[in-house]
Amino acid sequence: MDHRLVLSSALATVLALGAAAPAAAAAEKEKCYGIAKAGKNDCASASGSHSCAGQAKADNAPDEWKYVAKGTCEKEGGKTMAPAKK
Known part of the structure:
Protein backbone atom coordinates (compact mmCIF):
# COMPACT_ATOMS: atom_id res chain seq x y z
CA MET A 1 0.00 0.00 0.00
CA ASP A 2 1.22 3.48 -0.78
CA HIS A 3 2.60 5.15 2.35
CA ARG A 4 1.32 8.56 1.25
CA LEU A 5 -2.21 7.22 1.01
CA VAL A 6 -2.02 5.73 4.51
CA LEU A 7 -0.53 8.92 5.93
CA SER A 8 -3.09 11.20 4.28
CA SER A 9 -5.94 8.94 5.45
CA ALA A 10 -4.65 9.03 9.01
CA LEU A 11 -4.30 12.82 8.90
CA ALA A 12 -7.83 13.23 7.52
CA THR A 13 -9.20 11.07 10.34
CA VAL A 14 -7.40 13.08 13.01
CA LEU A 15 -8.65 16.36 11.55
CA ALA A 16 -12.22 15.09 11.33
CA LEU A 17 -12.20 13.94 14.94
CA GLY A 18 -10.71 17.24 16.07
CA ALA A 19 -13.50 19.20 14.39
CA ALA A 20 -16.21 17.10 16.05
CA ALA A 21 -14.88 17.54 19.59
CA PRO A 22 -15.78 21.25 20.03
CA ALA A 23 -19.33 20.63 18.82
CA ALA A 24 -19.78 17.85 21.38
CA ALA A 25 -18.34 20.03 24.14
CA ALA A 26 -20.72 22.88 23.26
CA ALA A 27 -23.69 20.52 23.52
CA GLU A 28 -22.76 19.87 27.15
CA LYS A 29 -22.91 23.57 28.08
CA GLU A 30 -25.65 26.17 28.44
CA LYS A 31 -25.87 29.94 28.73
CA CYS A 32 -26.28 31.10 32.31
CA ALA A 44 -22.86 39.91 23.85
CA SER A 45 -25.28 41.05 26.52
CA ALA A 46 -28.96 40.15 26.22
CA SER A 47 -29.88 43.85 26.42
CA GLY A 48 -27.65 44.77 23.48
CA SER A 49 -25.44 47.14 25.48
CA HIS A 50 -22.33 45.52 23.91
CA SER A 51 -21.51 42.77 21.44
CA CYS A 52 -18.31 41.18 22.73
CA ALA A 53 -16.95 38.89 25.42
CA GLY A 54 -15.20 40.47 28.37
CA GLN A 55 -17.19 43.72 28.37
CA ALA A 56 -19.50 43.18 31.35
CA LYS A 57 -19.33 46.29 33.54
CA ALA A 58 -20.68 44.82 36.81
CA ASP A 59 -20.69 41.50 38.63
CA ASN A 60 -23.82 39.34 38.25
CA ALA A 61 -25.66 41.68 35.87
CA GLU A 74 -29.46 27.50 38.76
CA LYS A 75 -27.19 25.88 41.36
CA GLU A 76 -24.78 28.78 40.76
CA GLY A 77 -27.57 31.32 41.26
CA GLY A 78 -28.21 32.09 37.60
CA LYS A 79 -31.03 31.67 35.09
CA THR A 80 -31.05 29.85 31.77
CA MET A 81 -33.58 32.22 30.23
CA ALA A 82 -32.55 35.68 29.07
CA PRO A 83 -34.23 38.55 30.88
CA ALA A 84 -37.07 40.29 29.06
CA LYS A 85 -35.90 43.21 26.94
CA LYS A 86 -37.08 46.61 28.07
Whole structure:
Protein backbone atom coordinates (compact mmCIF):
# COMPACT_ATOMS: atom_id res chain seq x y z
CA MET A 1 0.00 0.00 0.00
CA ASP A 2 1.22 3.48 -0.78
CA HIS A 3 2.60 5.15 2.35
CA ARG A 4 1.32 8.56 1.25
CA LEU A 5 -2.21 7.22 1.01
CA VAL A 6 -2.02 5.73 4.51
CA LEU A 7 -0.53 8.92 5.93
CA SER A 8 -3.09 11.20 4.28
CA SER A 9 -5.94 8.94 5.45
CA ALA A 10 -4.65 9.03 9.01
CA LEU A 11 -4.30 12.82 8.90
CA ALA A 12 -7.83 13.23 7.52
CA THR A 13 -9.20 11.07 10.34
CA VAL A 14 -7.40 13.08 13.01
CA LEU A 15 -8.65 16.36 11.55
CA ALA A 16 -12.22 15.09 11.33
CA LEU A 17 -12.20 13.94 14.94
CA GLY A 18 -10.71 17.24 16.07
CA ALA A 19 -13.50 19.20 14.39
CA ALA A 20 -16.21 17.10 16.05
CA ALA A 21 -14.88 17.54 19.59
CA PRO A 22 -15.78 21.25 20.03
CA ALA A 23 -19.33 20.63 18.82
CA ALA A 24 -19.78 17.85 21.38
CA ALA A 25 -18.34 20.03 24.14
CA ALA A 26 -20.72 22.88 23.26
CA ALA A 27 -23.69 20.52 23.52
CA GLU A 28 -22.76 19.87 27.15
CA LYS A 29 -22.91 23.57 28.08
CA GLU A 30 -25.65 26.17 28.44
CA LYS A 31 -25.87 29.94 28.73
CA CYS A 32 -26.28 31.10 32.31
CA TYR A 33 -27.48 34.67 32.90
CA GLY A 34 -26.67 36.68 36.00
CA ILE A 35 -23.50 34.94 37.17
CA ALA A 36 -20.76 36.55 35.05
CA LYS A 37 -18.26 38.71 36.90
CA ALA A 38 -17.25 42.09 35.48
CA GLY A 39 -15.11 41.55 32.41
CA LYS A 40 -15.70 37.79 32.42
CA ASN A 41 -18.85 37.41 30.28
CA ASP A 42 -18.70 35.03 27.31
CA CYS A 43 -20.39 37.11 24.61
CA ALA A 44 -22.86 39.91 23.85
CA SER A 45 -25.28 41.05 26.52
CA ALA A 46 -28.96 40.15 26.22
CA SER A 47 -29.88 43.85 26.42
CA GLY A 48 -27.65 44.77 23.48
CA SER A 49 -25.44 47.14 25.48
CA HIS A 50 -22.33 45.52 23.91
CA SER A 51 -21.51 42.77 21.44
CA CYS A 52 -18.31 41.18 22.73
CA ALA A 53 -16.95 38.89 25.42
CA GLY A 54 -15.20 40.47 28.37
CA GLN A 55 -17.19 43.72 28.37
CA ALA A 56 -19.50 43.18 31.35
CA LYS A 57 -19.33 46.29 33.54
CA ALA A 58 -20.68 44.82 36.81
CA ASP A 59 -20.69 41.50 38.63
CA ASN A 60 -23.82 39.34 38.25
CA ALA A 61 -25.66 41.68 35.87
CA PRO A 62 -28.90 39.92 34.83
CA ASP A 63 -28.30 40.51 31.09
CA GLU A 64 -24.72 39.17 31.07
CA TRP A 65 -24.05 35.46 30.61
CA LYS A 66 -21.36 32.83 30.50
CA TYR A 67 -21.30 29.18 29.51
CA VAL A 68 -21.56 26.62 32.32
CA ALA A 69 -21.93 22.86 32.39
CA LYS A 70 -25.48 21.84 31.49
CA GLY A 71 -27.66 21.56 34.60
CA THR A 72 -25.49 23.72 36.88
CA CYS A 73 -26.74 27.25 36.14
CA GLU A 74 -29.46 27.50 38.76
CA LYS A 75 -27.19 25.88 41.36
CA GLU A 76 -24.78 28.78 40.76
CA GLY A 77 -27.57 31.32 41.26
CA GLY A 78 -28.21 32.09 37.60
CA LYS A 79 -31.03 31.67 35.09
CA THR A 80 -31.05 29.85 31.77
CA MET A 81 -33.58 32.22 30.23
CA ALA A 82 -32.55 35.68 29.07
CA PRO A 83 -34.23 38.55 30.88
CA ALA A 84 -37.07 40.29 29.06
CA LYS A 85 -35.90 43.21 26.94
CA LYS A 86 -37.08 46.61 28.07
